[in-house]
Amino acid sequence: MKLYDWINERIDLDSAVKFATKKQVPVFYGTVWYYLGGVSLFLFIVQVFTGILLILYYQPGATTAFESVKFIVSKVSFGWLIREIHSWSANLFILFIFLHMFTVYFAKAYRKPREITWYSGFILLLLAMFFGFSGYLLPWNELAFFATKVGSDIAGAVPIVGDFLLKLLRSGDEVSGATLTRFYGIHVAVLPLVFTLLLGLHLMFVQLQGMSVPPEQENLPHDKRKYMPFFPNFATRDLLLWLIVLNVIALLAVFFPWELGQKADALASAPAGIKPEWYFMFMFQTLKLIPAHVWFIEGELFGIMMFAIAGLIWFLVPFLDKKANQGKRSLFWKFVGIFAIVFIAGMTIWGYSV
16 A cells, blocks of 8 residues: 555545546446447557557568568567457457447437537547558558558549549559558557547546436436446446457457468559458448449549538537437437448448358
8 A cells, every 4th residue: 555655645546536436337228338438448458559569570661561560470479469469459449439339329428418529439430440441551461452552542532632632641643662651650650649639538528428328318317317336346347348358359369360461562463352441341332333423423423422421410410410409319310320330231241242
């Protein structure tokens, strides 16, 4: 306790402990969904630590990137395991953010006064997807090279700013070693800084506003509501789930390793069946199904515009869903959420099945 007393005299740990023990978590049929946000946070922490270990040996550059990754997985002690954990936790990180977002959506947890929490969470999802996109190229293998080319081509089709975005991403007109260096800088410096700052704000909003409950629970009399202390009850359960997720990642890393494949060659033909990562597949498959022209608009441009409008509507749901602020559920917005899940899952499965 002497160490605790020494620290407490300097930064007032008692106040933090008092806050943690005072905080209450609502207990009802949907309490289990509260853990998704914590799992997302844990997976981000795993990403940071495994990413730091990989940086120690990774060498960005068209002539060194692939060889350095190959060295990590074949020569460095447990390097293969660190890379696999980094890759699997990256995918699960995005998956759990998606699950967390839809849970918040159907619980109407975006209603007043939590609109800013929703906005920050939506931006965090976009940043997480860009994390995946920028990191996908770093091994500099064949699939990553051509998938990045396809993905940046789509960004180049955006009206007005498309050409600027294309050159900004590629650091030129084509995917090259300069693109790899730029993606590396974005992936290990720019995105972690921006994401960490926004994540800190997001967590601060959650702490200050408390955990939301669905409208049905909020309308219950106060004496019929149930709560559990955040610390140690909820925090212990959260930690247990983190350990379970870590074990799942370890099993995936051992039994389902990510293949390194062949080194990228800009002069080679694109291999058949090039596909983006799963979290972009629903957009990729949709763009493939759109005709070459829709009215007077190019099909690809039309699809990008529709996704941009859909994303904006989803972002503005706290403003558009008027009934949620009245503690009521809207049948229309319920079906919008169901359609979004069915569409994303359906197009993803279709994209991988063809």
